[in-house]
Amino acid sequence: MLKIADLSVRYGMIEAVKDVSFEVNEGEIVSLIGANGAGKTTILRTISGLLKPFKGSISFEETDIPRLSPQKIVASGLSQVPEGRHIFAGLSVLENLEMGAYLRKSKGENKEMLQMVFERFPILEERKAQDAATLSGGEQQMLAMGRALMSKPRLLLLDEPSMGLAPIFIKEIFNIIGEINKQGTTILLIEQNAKMALSIADRGYVLETGQIVLSGSGKELLASDEVQKAYLGG
Amino acid sequence: MTGILQQLINGISLGSIYALIALGYTMVYGIIKLINFAHGDIYMIGAFLGYYFINEYQLSFLPALLLAMIISAFLGVVIEFLAYRPLRNSARITVLITAIGVSFLIENVMIKLFTANSRAFPQAIEQQKFTFGSLQVSNYQLIIIVTTLILMTLLQFIVQKTKMGKAMRAVSVDTDAAMLMGINVNLTISFTFAIGSALAAAGGVLIGLYYNSIDPMMGVVPGLKAFIAAVLGGIGLIPGAVVGGLFIGIMETVVSALGFSVFKDAFVYGILIIILLIKPSGLLGKNVKEKV
Numbered sequence: 335m336l337k338i339a340d341l342s343v344r345y346g347m348i349e350a351v352k353d354v355s356f357e358v359n360e361g362e363i364v365s366l367i368g369a370n371g372a373g374k375t376t377i378l379r380t381i382s383g384l385l386k387p388f389k390g391s392i393s394f395e396e397t398d399i400p401r402l403s404p405q406k407i408v409a410s411g412l413s414q415v416p417e418g419r420h421i422f423a424g425l426s427v428l429e430n431l432e433m434g435a436y437l438r439k440s441k442g443e444n445k446e447m448l449q450m451v452f453e454r455f456p457i458l459e460e461r462k463a464q465d466a467a468t469l470s471g472g473e474q475q476m477l478a479m480g481r482a483l484m485s486k487p488r489l490l491l492l493d494e495p496s497m498g499l500a501p502i503f504i505k506e507i508f509n510i511i512g513e514i515n516k517q518g519t520t521i522l523l524i525e526q527n528a529k530m531a532l533s534i535a536d537r538g539y540v541l542e543t544g545q546i547v548l549s550g551s552g553k554e555l556l557a558s559d560e561v562q563k564a565y566l567g568g
Numbered sequence: 569m570t571g572i573l574q575q576l577i578n579g580i581s582l583g584s585i586y587a588l589i590a591l592g593y594t595m596v597y598g599i600i601k602l603i604n605f606a607h608g609d610i611y612m613i614g615a616f617l618g619y620y621f622i623n624e625y626q627l628s629f630l631p632a633l634l635l636a637m638i639i640s641a642f643l644g645v646v647i648e649f650l651a652y653r654p655l656r657n658s659a660r661i662t663v664l665i666t667a668i669g670v671s672f673l674i675e676n677v678m679i680k681l682f683t684a685n686s687r688a689f690p691q692a693i694e695q696q697k698f699t700f701g702s703l704q705v706s707n708y709q710l711i712i713i714v715t716t717l718i719l720m721t722l723l724q725f726i727v728q729k730t731k732m733g734k735a736m737r738a739v740s741v742d743t744d745a746a747m748l749m750g751i752n753v754n755l756t757i758s759f760t761f762a763i764g765s766a767l768a769a770a771g772g773v774l775i776g777l778y779y780n781s782i783d784p785m786m787g788v789v790p791g792l793k794a795f796i797a798a799v800l801g802g803i804g805l806i807p808g809a810v811v812g813g814l815f816i817g818i819m820e821t822v823v824s825a826l827g828f829s830v831f832k833d834a835f836v837y838g839i840l841i842i843i844l845l846i847k848p849s850g851l852l853g854k855n856v857k858e859k860v
């Protein structure tokens with residue numbers, strides 16, 4: 335579904351991502367794990383069109399992603415929950431969700447999606463009139479996820495959804511990611527929390543200083559010595 | 569007492585004009601963090617367009633006002649497209665200098681076309697004065713205040729309720745996140761310039777009627793004061809521009825009425841400095857903290 339080949343991304347002379355190749359198949363949860371500064375966010379921003387690759391290709395189904403504007407990329411069925419959530423402060427919870435459906439013209443379908451998001455995150459319905467900036471960190475994460483779902487993506491990109499959350503919230507967020515996947519959305523998950531990310535993943539990749547150093551099924555990676563040592567303190 | 573009330577009415581009339589200009593400054597700043605120094609010149613262009621439609625086409629006031637707003641909106645969009653958009657990722661100072669350049673360009677083209685002399689704005693509506701006791705209100709003042717109120721209500725509606733208005737706010741707080749939603753950021757920025765320019769043009773036509781005199785440099789000082797108004801209220805904040813504009817308008821008339829009209833500008837700049845020393849984010853500004 336998503337295929338990345340020999341991708342390199344640079345900031346000026348700094349090569350943050352080097353010759354990265356990986357793929358995500360329809361229906362999967364794929365986790366990309368790596369330490370701070372490994373280049374995870376850079377990869378996701380490039381997939382969403384906020385950065386242009388220095389070289390390499392990104393194709394989503396048949397479309398060549400780097401040629402498209404971020405707008406067209408969203409329209410093609412790809413949606414991102416950015417690192418740090420980036421909810422729109424000063425806009426209400428409901429308005430934030432509406433922005434997630436910006437490209438859709440049909441009001442009826444918007445209503446349906448909103449209903450679905452409210453069912454998935456009941457707290458958002460309770461808080462819908464509230465300024466999104468006043469939500470707690472965990473609620474903001476739910477809002478960011480709900481907002482990304484509003485466009486009804488076929489592939490959802492999540493950048494460190496567990497960041498800064500209490501363990502109980504992290505568990506809930508990962509449960510929800512699993513449910514979203516079961517309902518038919520393919521997921522590319524980026525995490526530092528390797529244990530949680532690999533345990534729900536079908537497959538995973540390990541990124542180190544811009545390069546993929548390991549790949550395998552979620553189970554394999556969890557059990558591997560390298561991952562145990564580097565990410566799980568074992 | 570009526571003296572104070574009189575000054576208040578005069579001040580609100582003038583302040584409404586400042587507020588109309590200040591809105592464009594603040595909205596553009598909010599969305600692309602640019603102090604658009606050419607904004608005062610759009611106000612001037614608006615006044616000239618109004619003049620032109622009334623004098624040459626014998627239009628009555630309202631259609632002239634609307635046409636001036638529409639054409640100026642278009643001009644604002646073109647300026648952004650040609651001058652600022654290519655510099656979207658440049659250093660802020662580069663864009664700022666470009667804005668000053670655009671301002672000089674517009675002023676000098678207008679001087680070339682119309683000479684630097686001031687000309688009388690046609691009296692499209694006959695002036696009338698209403699007296700209530702010792703209080704005197706002109707129909708021009710009422711027109712300014714009512715038009716400003718209508719435009720601000722409209723603006724409020726657009727910004728709060730329409731999809732484009734919500735997108736404007738979203739792009740202002742977080743451009744990257746807005747792109748991730750599929751929001752067309754360029755279109756949203758164009759729209760912001762259109763609205764800001766239309767409001768400034770309305771201010772220009774209204775001031776033409778009020779002061780009955782226009783010239784190619786007429787935008788410079790009000791533009792500067794409106795900029796101060798925007799900063800005073802809290803740059804980037806729509807209500808701030810309105811509060812700042814009215815505040816400066818009222819202060820100016822009060823200082824003049826007290827016999828210090830020579831110092832009124834010094835006074836305005838003095839206020840700016842004091843308020844910003846006490847509250848750098850402006851009257852309505854708050855120090856926004858984001859949760860991480």
Ligand SMILES: Nc1ncnc2c1ncn2[C@@H]1O[C@H](COP(=O)(O)OP(=O)(O)OP(=O)(O)O)[C@@H](O)[C@H]1O
Nearest residue numbers: 345348350368369370371372373374375376377526
């Ligand atoms: N705008 C930028 N300009 C220059 N260098 C950048 C920029 N953004 C990121 N980098 C560098 O690129 C590298 C990868 O950064 P990136 O944000 O992709 O890492 P990450 O894996 O997402 O890290 P984290 O887990 O901390 O979010 C880092 O060395 C970083 O310093």
Ligand SMILES: [Mg+2]
Nearest residue numbers: 374375376417
């Ligand atoms: Mg990151």
